[in-house]
Amino acid sequence: xEEIKQxxxxxxxxxxxxxxxxxxxxxxCEDVNTKKIHLPSLKKYLIGKVGCSxxxxxxxxxxxxx
Numbered sequence: 001x002e003e004i005k006q007x008x009x010x011x012x013x014x015x016x017x018x019x020x021x022x023x024x025x026x027x028x029c030e031d032v033n034t035k036k037i038h039l040p041s042l043k044k045y046l047i048g049k050v051g052c053s054x055x056x057x058x059x060x061x062x063x064x065x066x
Contacts, residue, residue, distance in 0.1 A: 012060045016042055019050050 016025055028049075029042040043061065046052040 010037075010039065011063045012039060012042060012057070013037060015057070015060045016046055019046065019052060 013025070025037065025042065025045075028045050029037050031038040031041075039061075043057055046057050047054050
C-alpha cells in the first residue's frame with residue numbers, strides 16, 4: 001500500500017487510475033531505472049491508447065505545476 005500512496009501524489013496519476021488499473025499503469029508507464037511512473041509516457045498512453053481527451057489530460061498536468 002505504501003507504493004500506491006506514492007503514486008497518488010500527482011493529479012495525473014489520480015486521474016489515470018480512474019481509467020486504467022494500477023497494474024496496467026505500472027506495466028506500460030513505469031521507468032525501468034527509477035521504478036516510478038514516467039509521466040510523459042502516462043500522458044501519451046492516456047491520450048493514444050485509452051482515448052482520453054487531450055484537453056483533460058493536459059489540464060491535470062497543469063494542476064500539478066501550480
